[in-house]
Amino acid sequence: MSKSMEGVAKALESFETEYVENYKPTWFKAKLKSPDEIVAVAEAMKAEGLRTLSTVSPTDWPEEGIMEMNYFFEDLETKRNCWVKCEIPRDPERCEIDSITPVVPSAEWHEREAYSMFGVRFRNHPDLRYLILSPDYYGKFPFRADFDMAAHEKEQLEHVKEIVRDFKAEQEANDAELDPEGSEMVLNWGPTHPASGPIRLKVRCDGEDILGVDPEIGYVWRALENLVTRKDFVGAIVAVERLCFMDNINSMTGYCMAVEEIAGVEITPFAKWMRTLLGEIARISSHMMGTGNFYNTMGLHTIMLWNLDVREYFLDVLESYSGARIATAAIEPGGVRYPLDMKLMDELQRALDKFDATIGDIETVFAKNPTMRHRARKIGKISAQEAIDWGLSGPVLRASGVRSDVRLDEPYAAYDQVEMDYVTVPGGTAADRFQTIFEELKQSVKIIKQAKKRIEEGVASGEFDPSKDHMVKVPKKLPAGEAVSRVEWARGEVLMHLVTKEKAKSPYRLKMRAPSFNHTMVLDRLLRGKTLSDIPLVFGSMYVCQGDLDR
């Protein structure tokens, strides 16, 4: 690894900054004096190797009259990250900044989101339209501190009418634009579609050939980032875990790490191991659905059902621990929510036995299926360079051969003591993505076995007290602060940017960067020129969950 953290510092030197500090071993934090330099900074970062923008997160400060922009640059290969801040006026007329999308393509949708939610206008953005929002919010910027939600919510049915009008106008515009004698048409792939879930891909196609795809998202937009600001720090986990139910533990872990950082609390080793254990169980339950869904898109439901069979046993463990199969709310700032009853380990062993007994069959029948490989090897190819430029993460990134995994790059919980390696598959096609997810299933089981052994040993030797160690006290009121935490979620990197005010009882701002956002962003690039048969397969292989897509 020739490139070091000093290189990042050097790249920042040539700009006028208020401060540059070592925020974490792998993070630099800098504040620019002038927002006009942001494009130059992005270029410098790109030249240094930090080619991916994780997300853009504006923070609204109405008293000071400023909108604070946070840019999170990442180098996915060499574990170097940089957090760049700058300030722009919050007055809607002057709330402008240069877009960095022409330099860093992965910023495209993140800037659109910042525009939709906060009204930050990005100059030179190639396609600055509203994203996620329903038409009744157009031009209202709901995440601004002075947005009057109560007044807006009074006329709910009026809003629905507006949405319907907008939809009908769009369909009419399509009809007017397309030649009635021609074979071109616009298909609405979703939300009422057997394979889509709540997302609408506006597919422009000529017969079976795709000319372009424009994803319309926001059908499960719950405004979680706004919702948490009205809950206390513990209550917020309910919203955070609903990022996507398939893997809820790891998103809670990310949020709790950010809270603990601001509170200055260190959790016990036992709680760290529990977070690892539960996190991997949730990852398995998500990957089981992911691999099943991949085959569902090709009309074969058998693997999904076989996977569900195994998944139930892992959900049993979560249920025994927390009382809920899916909405566990099991991770809390300060540790894990419940003390551990060691009988849970027997249940876990049952799940592991079931997994070991079934995984061989699944591998022979499905993972090595020649028809699937024949079909999926040819489509959805993403090279390593493209994957990095587009800011993909998780199994999708590793399927392109990039060695990147937050669990190893920036260890959290007890992952620094776990024996594991990057699961990478070269190739970057849909089949390789399936392969990666499948291999990660086995990896997760290995991690669970290690965690289980460590906890059992620790409890036996009296090092851990499962009835007390699960939690350390976190104050109800937190000091003013700002923290960034990253976790490897089942679908990829989740970045939590938490801002608190002095003596705050609830988060002032929480930005959740979720992987499906970038994965959906690239669908158009992957599907253009392919046929209709490829839409579900590519969509399924990108491992998208609409929950974390819309948040």
Next chain:
Amino acid sequence: MIKILDFFDYARSESLWMAHFCTGCCSLEMAAAMGPRYDWERYGYMPTPTPRQADVLMITGLVSKKILPALLRTYAQMPEPKYVMALGACSYDGGPYNDSLSVIKNPTEILPADVFVAGCPPKPEAIIEGLETIKQKIKNKEPSAASQGGLWKEMEF
């Protein structure tokens, strides 16, 4: 003659097909209900790919403003007699998203549901129990709730 009609009513109650439409997280537990452990096909439930062949529309959890027109359109496309089942806390009053700015707080005032299934998300057993309740409703010859009222009748979608 009455006996024959009774047979068809009975057949209708014993064969409920679901429209495949997910608006929220509860569809995850719906998948589990289809799975090997709970296997709702034992009772004759089956998902269909298009609303045209469905008998039951499931509101799977939250209904956002953006998806509501699609939900109503799906309901309108279903053939009579049709029933609505609301899953989870969200479809009752918004649940955990009660004060969220994009979620409809009273989806069942707009599209009244015949059965509510409690939980967040409801367990698969509860979903099956809810469907059994609809069966009983059909056997008792009760009219579906959405045909009796609801704001959807006045709405354009």
Next chain:
Amino acid sequence: MLGTFIDAFVFPGLLYALVWTVGLFWFFRKFMAPLHKRVGPYFNGPHGSYQTLFDLSKLWTKESITPKGVNSYLFSIMPLLAVVIGLLPAAVVPWTPSGPALSSQYSLLILVVLIGIEPFLFFLTGFGSENKYSFLGGIRVLTQAISFETAFFLAALAPALFFGSLDLSVIVEKSSWGSFLILLPAFAIYFVALLGLLEQPPFNIPDAEQEVVYGFLTEYSGTNYFLLNLSKFVEFMAVFAGAGALYMGAYKGIFFDGYTWFFLKMVAVAVVMITIRAATPRITLNQMLAFSWRWLVPISLINLAWVLLARALFFS
């Protein structure tokens, strides 16, 4: 007179087709379930055997929606036509040793042509539905039918060439273990073409849920959907019966001859079909076209040469 009536409405006519539909639908679901590690229909009747009866009765009595803007004549007549065309082949199949309901020298020809017409009716249903997905599904049915019917006809021609007759009764009478072995390659081709014609995985492209919703069936509901479903299952019956009569000696069996043997042979074909369905993902339209024209059709031509050679060698 009474005989004709029984032929048309009881066996092998309408009632037989209905019973067959209910039974096969149940068998598909019940046999598929253990492959999925499930139980399948269970609570209605012994092993859920009333379930599909209820399902189909329900469809029959539900509202039939005719969407706005469709050609209502085309939309409503096609399902009926599909059932009628689907029922006809049963008349020429020699179900029992006493021969078919309608004997003809050209019964094989009647069988394959009537089976071959069915996809075109499905195309028209999709075409008349005024729905983008139905239309795409209709086009897919047509593409697939054209690709597979060539191989299907050529495979069905093999027994006719071998036995020198287009009469199914003659083919069945002359068939033996020897002819079964010689016609085995033709049977394999017939089976692959059957998967394509009946839209079964890996060739379930026309009604691929995840791609084109439900293909040509997307807009159909109630009675019309019931009729289309019926016609599909009746088509299954005709194609399975074709396989049984052409290659497996129809009603001929060990110890005794009779319909039971024919039935078991058709079920055997269904079992293989469902097992393939439970373990094979769908391929794309392009792959299907390439497979059909590059491999299946040339192989079926070679197979004809083999059949003629075998006949000259062993049976002249």
